[in-house]
Amino acid sequence: MIRASLLVSALLALLGGCRRQEDAGPIAVSVVGPALGSGAATPVRGQLTAPAAALIGATGQGLLRFDAAGQVVPGTAARWIVSDEGRSLIFRLPDVRTPGTTAIDAAQIARRIHAAMADGSDNPLKPLLGAISEVDAVTPQVIDIELKAPRPNMLQLFAQPALAMGGGGRGPLAIVSARNGVVLLRPLPDPQADPDNPPPRPPRVLLRGEAAGRAVARFVAGDTDLLLGGRFEDLPVAHIAALPRGVLHVDPVKGLFGLAFVAADHGFTTEAGNRRALAMAIDRDRIGRLLDIPGWAPATATITTPTPEIDRPAAPAWTGIALPDRQTQARTILRHWQAAHGALPTLRIAMPAGPGARLLFAAIASDWQAIGLSAVAVGQEDPADLRLIDDVAPAEVASFYLRAFACDRGVPCTAVTDRLLIEARNANSLAERAVLLAQADALITDNAPFIALGNPVRWSLVSPALDLYRDSPRAIHPLNELRSPLKR
Template sequence: MLATRYVPAPFKARRHLAALTLLGAALAMLPGCGSNDRSRFALAVIASADDTLQDGIDRPLARQLTRSAVAEGLVAFDEQGRVVPALADRWIVTDDGQSYIFRLRDGEWRDGDPLIAKSAKDALDAAIRAQRGRPLELDLATIDEIRVMAGRVIEVRLFRPMPYFLQLMAQPELGLLRGKQGDGPMTVERQGDVARFTPIEPSRLGLPEVPDWDLRVRQLEMTELPAARAVERFNEGEVDMVLGGRIQDFPLTSSVGILRGTIQLDPVIGLFGLQVARGSGFLGDPRNREALALAIDRPGLIAPFGVSGWTPSTRLVSPGLEGDLQTNGERWTDEPIEQRRATAAARVREWMDGADDGEARAAKVSIWLPAGPGSDVLFQRIASDFRTIGVSSERAKSFAEADLRLVDDVARFPRARWFLNRLSCAARRGLCDPEVDAIVAQAARVVDASQRSAVLGEAEARLTQANLFIPFGTPIRWSLVRGNVAGFAPNAYAWHPLMPLAWLPK
């Protein structure tokens, strides 16, 4: 049985967002707030009052960054989105692609107990159990069993081959805990609103000693702030980086001058559109839901933001993914927007005139968008599009009360399964189709890749026909990065771990 070392590079998303570089190379000569005090590096993570409303999908970014910094998994991501060794210093993949064998590094847990396969397996089992009822549980359903093979060797056996399985294992939720403590690579202390991260000397983790360690690394100070305050602190030179930017806050970047830093956009794929939250009234008819999708001028939605390279899409699953049989293509490609809107307006009029009591009904929807100036612009564009077909719109007062809810998620791995899992009933975002969920679950056990793609294509087709989600295109993720910062790179997962930022620039 031939086995190979497997450390894949990140996938190349076909739907790119070009990085917006506003700073010349000469800016690297200018001092940042971290250059005068090389012992610390300050960054802000954007917090939103709406984070808790979507907590059933992904944890807030600051919490995920903290988990990945203090609790490594078997593997991790580097700053470029590549899978690198963590608690496992090497691994092999069997020829059939259904067995991943990890060899743990020679070290100890933080409590002094040896890092052995049995304790690591127990920790991994616990991390997976913690995902019950969340979409990540569905992603992990490919795992058949986890077993101890030797003192420091674990095997993860899959029901069928899963490309990008290591990317899944590198997710922050799968950082391993022992007695509620992780095994680095950093420790964290909290002082008020500031979380201070300190790199752990490698020899304490069972790794080779690094000479002059204290002279090569620095502490990180992370603060979670509202977007406007985070950008303000960046402009004032109080932080070197801002992470976690989304479309609702993108207009705030207009205040970042050429002497302050660079706006970086991640080349991500994922879900960006409106989820239908309730199936009553106007939205009770799939044809009416399709009418809303027909009315959207997708390029026009993003035009006010001036984002170069953004590509619209009418598909639930990002086009061009490996394994896509292209049985589900873009919709309405041969119809100009005027024709689509005429079709949609006719459906709206038919519904409005079809009341049992003979009186005309009003077609009206409420839309939830996270707070922020970008959401204000986005809502105005959506509402304008809906008005062209006779549907009026209002901003929902809360996530719970909305008829339509914005979904804005970056794909954790580039496969149709991720997209369908995030639109499943487990996601708890709105209307869903249990029969589609059953089809996707069935696909997890299909070994043949082409057959599995066909099953997932059927699931996408059924969900498309139901019109439970109105796609816009790819998500937007942005960061502010001062010109002299090392340890940061735009990547396809919009994931920027803390440890690479702790290395002092050479």
């Protein structure tokens, strides 16, 4: 914590004390992550960094997009209909192209979706796109997506940056310049606007990607209006800064946040009883206090909240037991294993860098030390026995949570669970799918491949001048919906 404090102080001195004026200038936005290099606005097949996702979401939309409140609104598609009891999604592209943009047709969008679904794709949404049976560009302006069965909230996937059509000024913003990792964006004109009565001029945006410490320092110095992309590992950096009241925002996201066991052929973690013992021993309330997470809600279940398919997610049998009793039971389980197999191993936990990650590891290691087990933190690319998962759910679907623990994910699994997940993907009705997913949820919970801690943490620092900013359940904040335009 002292090192983080010194870092912020040093960066403040580096950046100088010149505060931004709340004027008509561009909105300065820092996103925690790598600097934006050339080609950052072009979608890739793999995982997007937070700065790249923000840039792609601003300059290249998918069929749909999320507004400031996290609701699905038109993107490259002007309108859409859902028919055949939810099995057919038909999107129509706009009749009038926005001036200054590159034309896009249904065939290009179909190719983008097919690429995300392809066998060799590492698109993060690929596991959730298996419900799609056909993508057909009916006309240059109409695309028909057929599903194997109805899927609630499927539209939310088509609003994710991972399915965006990028580049070429496809909006809602376009790149004016990109120098030294800073991208200047301008709003595209509204093709439907009355040229004789132009609307108010929306603000431009200066976007950069940078480390959390530098981004916080820049915000405190008044040189940035908005910091996005904060995660749990960097939250202590924000807490120690001299922030004005009310500028720290935490998005109400849902998803997976916890430790996933790495599949092994032998040893301590191959036994589900041992994995359950480690999950039982953790004091989740203390984690919330140590990290000082506003609104922290500890969780023990893989699916943290109900979904349209599973209204009562499975919870471990020990959930209602008091922590001291859980730790006593866990200690007994470990002693029995030790008596039969010898010394307990020292478990390796792969964690990200950052003060929040160090606090989280210290809390977990302390709880496990209390039941007789040692742990050591390793880098995210190092060999490990457990790895931190910190993923926001892209849509309100149970399969996001459950498919993370299929056998192809390198975690302890069962063939029965995999079969249920495949049958659920091919189910002909929502009712049948719900039954199969609930069975898979129960089996995964009993097998204990994952130690759930709570929902992911995504935080921002927001200037009061950004009157259109809203906390988002998707942790996606459109850069064209931050500040009201100035009246002419």
